[in-house]
Amino acid sequence: MNFVTPDISLAAPELLVMSLTCLVLVIDVFLPQQQRHITYNLTQLTLLGALLLTLQGFGGEPVIGFDGHYIRDTLSDVLKISVYLISAAVFLYSRDYLRERDLFQGEYYVLGLFGVLGMMIMISAHSFLTVYLGLELLSLSLYALVAFNRDNADASEAAMKYFVLGALASGMLLYGISMIYGATGSVAIQSVAEALAQTDQSDNRIVLSFGLVFLVVGLAFKLGAVPFHMWLPDVYQGAPTSVTLYLGSAPKLAAFALLIRVLADAMGMLHSDWQQMLVILAALSLVAGNLIAIAQVNIKRMLAYSTISHVGFLLLGVLAGTQQGYSSALFYIITYVLMVTGAFGIILILSRAGFEAENITDFKGLNDRNPWLAFLMMVVMMSMAGIPFLVGFYAKLVVLQAAISAGLVWLAVLAVVFSVIGAFYYLRVVKYIYFDKPEAGSAGEEAFAISALDTTIVISTNGLLLVALGIYPTALLSLCRVAFPQ
Amino acid sequence: MLAEFPFLSFVIWTPIIGGVAVLFIGDDSPAKAKRLALVVALLTFAFSLPLYGLFNSTLGTMQLQELSPWIPTIDVYYHLGVDGFSMPLILLTSFTTVLVVIAGWEVIQYRVAQYMAAFLVMEGLMIGVFAALDAILFYVFFEAMLIPMFLIIGIWGGPRRVYATIKFFLYTFLGSVFMLVALIYMYFQAGSFDILVFHDLKLDMQEQILIFLAFLIAFAVKVPMWPVHTWLPDAHVEAPTGGSVILAAITLKIGGYGFLRFSLPITPDAASYLDWFIISLSLIAVVYISLVALVQQDMKKLIAYSSIAHMGFVTLGFFIIFNLAENAPGSSGIPMAIEGGMVQMISHGFISGALFLCVGVLYDRLHSRKISDYGGVVNTMPVFAAFMVLFAMANAGLPGTSGFVGEFMVILSSLQANFWIAFLAATTLILGASYTLWLVKRVIFGAVANDGVAALKDINRREIIMLSLLAIMILLVGIWPDPLVSVMHPTVDNLIEHVTRSKL
Numbered sequence: 001m002n003f004v005t006p007d008i009s010l011a012a013p014e015l016l017v018m019s020l021t022c023l024v025l026v027i028d029v030f031l032p033q034q035q036r037h038i039t040y041n042l043t044q045l046t047l048l049g050a051l052l053l054t055l056q057g058f059g060g061e062p063v064i065g066f067d068g069h070y071i072r073d074t075l076s077d078v079l080k081i082s083v084y085l086i087s088a089a090v091f092l093y094s095r096d097y098l099r100e101r102d103l104f105q106g107e108y109y110v111l112g113l114f115g116v117l118g119m120m121i122m123i124s125a126h127s128f129l130t131v132y133l134g135l136e137l138l139s140l141s142l143y144a145l146v147a148f149n150r151d152n153a154d155a156s157e158a159a160m161k162y163f164v165l166g167a168l169a170s171g172m173l174l175y176g177i178s179m180i181y182g183a184t185g186s187v188a189i190q191s192v193a194e195a196l197a198q199t200d201q202s203d204n205r206i207v208l209s210f211g212l213v214f215l216v217v218g219l220a221f222k223l224g225a226v227p228f229h230m231w232l233p234d235v236y237q238g239a240p241t242s243v244t245l246y247l248g249s250a251p252k253l254a255a256f257a258l259l260i261r262v263l264a265d266a267m268g269m270l271h272s273d274w275q276q277m278l279v280i281l282a283a284l285s286l287v288a289g290n291l292i293a294i295a296q297v298n299i300k301r302m303l304a305y306s307t308i309s310h311v312g313f314l315l316l317g318v319l320a321g322t323q324q325g326y327s328s329a330l331f332y333i334i335t336y337v338l339m340v341t342g343a344f345g346i347i348l349i350l351s352r353a354g355f356e357a358e359n360i361t362d363f364k365g366l367n368d369r370n371p372w373l374a375f376l377m378m379v380v381m382m383s384m385a386g387i388p389f390l391v392g393f394y395a396k397l398v399v400l401q402a403a404i405s406a407g408l409v410w411l412a413v414l415a416v417v418f419s420v421i422g423a424f425y426y427l428r429v430v431k432y433i434y435f436d437k438p439e440a441g442s443a444g445e446e447a448f449a450i451s452a453l454d455t456t457i458v459i460s461t462n463g464l465l466l467v468a469l470g471i472y473p474t475a476l477l478s479l480c481r482v483a484f485p486q
Numbered sequence: 487m488l489a490e491f492p493f494l495s496f497v498i499w500t501p502i503i504g505g506v507a508v509l510f511i512g513d514d515s516p517a518k519a520k521r522l523a524l525v526v527a528l529l530t531f532a533f534s535l536p537l538y539g540l541f542n543s544t545l546g547t548m549q550l551q552e553l554s555p556w557i558p559t560i561d562v563y564y565h566l567g568v569d570g571f572s573m574p575l576i577l578l579t580s581f582t583t584v585l586v587v588i589a590g591w592e593v594i595q596y597r598v599a600q601y602m603a604a605f606l607v608m609e610g611l612m613i614g615v616f617a618a619l620d621a622i623l624f625y626v627f628f629e630a631m632l633i634p635m636f637l638i639i640g641i642w643g644g645p646r647r648v649y650a651t652i653k654f655f656l657y658t659f660l661g662s663v664f665m666l667v668a669l670i671y672m673y674f675q676a677g678s679f680d681i682l683v684f685h686d687l688k689l690d691m692q693e694q695i696l697i698f699l700a701f702l703i704a705f706a707v708k709v710p711m712w713p714v715h716t717w718l719p720d721a722h723v724e725a726p727t728g729g730s731v732i733l734a735a736i737t738l739k740i741g742g743y744g745f746l747r748f749s750l751p752i753t754p755d756a757a758s759y760l761d762w763f764i765i766s767l768s769l770i771a772v773v774y775i776s777l778v779a780l781v782q783q784d785m786k787k788l789i790a791y792s793s794i795a796h797m798g799f800v801t802l803g804f805f806i807i808f809n810l811a812e813n814a815p816g817s818s819g820i821p822m823a824i825e826g827g828m829v830q831m832i833s834h835g836f837i838s839g840a841l842f843l844c845v846g847v848l849y850d851r852l853h854s855r856k857i858s859d860y861g862g863v864v865n866t867m868p869v870f871a872a873f874m875v876l877f878a879m880a881n882a883g884l885p886g887t888s889g890f891v892g893e894f895m896v897i898l899s900s901l902q903a904n905f906w907i908a909f910l911a912a913t914t915l916i917l918g919a920s921y922t923l924w925l926v927k928r929v930i931f932g933a934v935a936n937d938g939v940a941a942l943k944d945i946n947r948r949e950i951i952m953l954s955l956l957a958i959m960i961l962l963v964g965i966w967p968d969p970l971v972s973v974m975h976p977t978v979d980n981l982i983e984h985v986t987r988s989k990l
Contacts, residue, residue: 419663
């Protein structure tokens with residue numbers, strides 16, 4: 001038997017990120033606190049390098065390597081590029097916030113980069129083992145990041161909750177994987193799919209169904225779909241805002257990849273089984289997410305519940321089970337991550353030293369103090385509510401299309417009704433920004449005076465991108481269609 | 487050559503881009519922002535005038551069409567065009583926006599640039615609604631209008647503005663999302679989002695009824711029809727004068743226009759099956775809401791309720807045709823009912839706009855909308871009183887004003903269908919006259935009521951220009967409605983052909 005060296009160029013971006021992260025870790029140890037910005041710059045350079053490597057190999061036919069454990073296709077390229085760009089923005093928005101709170105430590109960036117590596121592995125995973133490897137690398141980095149401000153009791157509590165429930169979810173996922181392995185004799189996604197397609201599964205029916213249930217439960221935990229969402233609001237609220245931004249944005253892209261690789265690629269043959277489960281998850285998420293968000297006064301918690309409702313919309317696209325549906329869901333998740341990054345980015349910019357812009361009332365009169373930031377926040381909120389000429393509308397449009405094409409008109413009606421209810425709490429933020437007079441101590445007075453030029457440019461680009469994609473969504477939409485060839 | 491020029495795109499995008507430019511001037515130089523806003527509004531009006539000249543009024547089909555791919559991945563096209571229904575409404579929109587800019591000239595002191603920009607953007611979006619021939623493009627304009635109107639009422643409105651504007655937003659948003667589901671459903675039936683393709687789509691009765699109801703919710707909220715009208719009095723009362731004018735003159739018409747563009751031609755069988763329902767709602771609006779208007783203490787609220795009653799005529803006219811087609815097929819009443827509804831829409835655009843501007847004139851001086859705070863205004867503001875009386879007469883449907891033409895056409899055709907429907911509709915001539923004339927009596931005539939009224943100054947040149955433009959239009963349409971009616975004739979015939987052909 002010949003030993004064949006695998007073609008490692010397939011994973012070149014991952015290898016680059018891994019080695020540079022280790023390098024950053026070592027360099028950071030020797031840096032005095034006032035030179036911590038070197039760590040930050042190296043982090044951004046790492047992302048840039050990975051971006052260039054991924055762009056270089058962009059497109060083309062899917063390549064599967066490492067004995068079927070790894071894949072590089074257009075979907076993985078699109079998602080990875082989004083992860084780099086979003087993470088770069090996240091690190092940038094967080095920089096001044098962390099510095100003002102004496103949290104400007106190398107650990108944030110090292111853990112952040114390991115998380116990025118975990119996401120990249122999840123995105124490119126093509127067997128249940130690599131899926132799990134990437135997921136755990138990401139999750140462990142996130143647990144540590146949430147507890148990053150260790151003297152803060154809320155953050156420690158959030159980290160504990162996150163860790164316990166996250167470990168439980170991982171256990172569910174592993175248990176499901178083992179059952180699928182028992183029924184099909186493989187963990188590689190392609191072999192599982194082939195085994196399910198070829199053989200008559202009536203003998204293994206029960207094992208497969210149980211395995212599928214555990215898989216879906218694990219995925220729903222990680223996504224935060226109702227009724228597996230309990231950890232999400234507490235973690236969003238308890239974590240330092242810069243960490244909430246991190247864990248609310250790019251990991252959603254990786255979770256989407258997980259959903260596609262596991263449910264669509266591996267278990268595509270069992271579509272009719274998991275569709276029913278996703279219908280229930282989607283309906284519950286839409287109802288609970290939107291209703292509970294109305295009652296929130298803390299904007300981080302409100303955005304957590306809004307995340308849950310957006311997961312419901314995302315599932316609408318996935319459960320259709322068609323290539324068109326998956327690409328709609330991809331479009332949805334990319335635009336959603338763009339919006340949520342903008343929202344938390346603005347919250348970070350508005351938080352000054354000793355002041356957290358955490359309550360919705362902190363936004364009172366923002367238009368009088370800072371019209372441009374007020375406009376950007378309105379754009380983000382209206383886009384989340386799905387009002388046209390903002391990209392959030394097209395995201396909703398395409399997933400609704402997918403649901404209706406799957407014959408689930410009632411679910412589409414439910415989704416739009418609850419999006420109206422959801423519009424209320426987004427409007428309330430706009431109301432505080434535009435209709436109320438500023439109060440002493442509310443946010444925005446000197447936001448731009450203290451934020452750096454690069455932050456200002458990136459947050460403006462982030463907001464205007466929502467408008468630009470809203471006027472002409474074709475480019476991103478066709479990219480998403482290319483990622484899922486018919 | 488001239489017809490190749492994309493006039494419609496220019497009329498839509500000039501105010502939107504101009505509005506953004508006004509926004510960038512900023513609130514620090516209000517004078518500059520106002521001047522630019524006026525230039526943009528006038529320019530848009532100038533771009534919209536050729537639409538009338540280029541429009542071939544012997545054709546009932548879509549004209550001045552523009553078609554280019556917009557989001558080809560989901561078959562959405564940038565498809566614009568006008569027919570005899572949309573062209574007059576576009577002219578009404580660009581005309582009204584000029585007035586709104588003039589009306590806000592001295593009155594608005596807070597964030598002038600944002601105010602003007604919001605109205606200009608609003609104008610572009612409203613024209614987009616009238617010109618769109620692609621269902622998604624229509625929906626996008628239809629929904630996007632909510633943002634500027636939400637801000638207009640919320641920022642520059644009265645004391646209860648937040649309640650009013652959120653109610654307005656959620657009501658209209660809820661109405662329209664059902665339409666979105668219906669549009670996507672039809673896309674899968676027709677394979678296209680083109681509205682003209684939808685017009686020829688075959689649908690069975692159950693589909694038609696559900697789609698019809700989805701459209702009904704969307705447009706009934708906009709019109710607004712009883713019982714989903716409750717957002718309108720709140721929004722009107724709290725909105726700044728300009729916002730009330732735009733709401734009454736244009737956005738209500740979008741509901742009526744929606745019936746003509748979607749409900750009637752796409753689901754004629756369901757419309758015919760459910761016409762009694764719409765006719766009942768319309769008659770309730772005409773009779774009951776008129777009575778409600780009678781007891782209002784607030785001038786703006788009174789006019790708001792009168793708007794709902796007048797829009798009842800529009801929906802009555804549009805849906806009486808099925809009754810006519812059954813009882814008197816081929817009668818002249820069928821086209822007359824639809825034309826009457828259309829004339830009523832245009833006329834109500836002028837009259838309600840004028841009345842809201844009049845209330846705005848008084849409010850700017852005394853900061854009260856309560857009828858009891860006025861009385862004997864004619865003694866101190868004779869010129870203003872003359873205008874106000876004219877507009878009130880038009881609102882009551884006096885022959886010679888535009889208010890008479892539409893109502894008369896609708897009543898006349900209802901009479902061919904059913905005496906009692908016509909009878910109930912005709913009560914508006916009495917009820918409308920009562921609440922309008924009583925308003926005039928209490929506000930304008932009589933002895934000077936208090937010191938505030940005694941100190942009133944008559945309207946200045948800006949206000950005279952604004953009100954005389956409207957007075958001219960009201961008299962013009964009232965005395966010589968032919969230029970307006972004749973452009974609609976072929977379009978109405980085309981619509982009736984669609985409506986009388988079963989889509990089953």
